[in-house]
Amino acid sequence: MSSKDVSAESLIYPAVMIIVVGMHYLLLNSTQSIQWATYLPVAIGAVSIAFLEWQYPFRYEWYPDCTDIGHDLTFMLLVQVLLPRLLSFFVAVTLLAALNQNELTVNLGWPHEWSVVAQVVLMLLVADFFRYWLHRAAHEWAQPLWRLHAVHHSPKKLYWLNVGRFHPLEKSIQFLFDAFPFILLGVSAEVLALYFIFYSVNGFFQHCNVKLQLGPLNYIISGPELHRWHHSRIIAESNTNYGNNLIIWDTLFGTRYLPENHEVQELGLLNRNYPISFIAQMKTPFVSDLDQG
Template identity: 35%
Template structure:
């Protein structure tokens, strides 16, 4: 299945995201991104079966219903936030500096670059500041890595990351079209970043924050897992000194989780309230 390992990431990043830009550029309504994302989900889960990094991560670890709940709630929140953009923009007392005359693909790439910086920095400090870690720990409690992990987040922590990544864009006057495409690109990237497909990315491991790079971030011991914070790229990690990769490392479920909290709650509702409880 070498062809899957080589072509999966380029097809998702260029083919699927490119199709999204083409649809919106040609006047398609925003809801058409939903079936396109459904196709991406189906493809991701199918290829995880055909070319898995490890077969074990394709089997539920008492987490299937919980992960679906996280996905539905967090994706609904993402859509709602984008739909509210016109109302938010109306409150801004200036027209903004966003380059609306650029082609839509260029605006989308610019939005990705800005969001990548803000979300990466928020992610970095979520490992440094205890109050943020309490919410971010939900994401690190996973015991396997597969497509749904990317949106397995406490909704308040997702909101913190989105505010950090998109506030400069909103203030600059980003359009709703670009906002939808950014949200779509983030969802695709999260699929790729946590995928159980045995992705081969070659030298792109020095640039793109895909699964082979991001798995190191989920190592359960804090000293080991405080690396590779980037959402889309490893550029900011290289500036922070937190970029790391070891091609010899082989991952298993024993490597994942939270070392200091091995019995972290696994149920959805319990994970929502866990950050507010007294910590050990």
């Protein structure tokens, strides 16, 4: 591999992130609604990564077929897009409305006076800390959580769209850890929007089938080079790299894993016949040891 190739692979992640964040601020400054300024950059990020997968695949055998795309698109639309919006709406019209009606406020010292970027960084650190332990518990300590989480580990290939493959019950639990506390604290829409953009596009990258390198960012960001190991079929390899957006907590607690000059092999669960359809995977967590074959 030439130094030119290495340089190009190192630029892919930061370039896309700079583009989507820059687009977000351009749209905000052009008096577009915050919804447009949030969802359009995320959509552009998804299209960009899909194009990069086609042009610079990490593995050709990870190309999705029509069946993969159909199932994963269903998960993305229903579980990643619709469900969080319904949960956020429920929180807004019930709990927050009740608190406001009774003149109760939640004030635990969130630094609303900080800059938007500083608040997003704090949000990433706090949310990732709780998600780290939830994720680790699902793999190492809590069998009911693992049965739910096994849905996410069922694919035998990674590409950007199957980042959304989560059981809705697990997604609801995740909501309690990463979005709900910040909504309750009254974190501003501007902060939540920028967090959502990074969260979404970094998630697409985590699962992407793109040949890239994050270099020193692998000590900060939970990106694809780390996350591929988390999807290894070998349990000792998959019980690592729990970070949702950041890898900092894995480094601190000794679960970061990125061997040199070695690539992950088989992905997925021990049971190679684990059902893959959306309907079937709504029931799989309630079948004992199905992930084991």
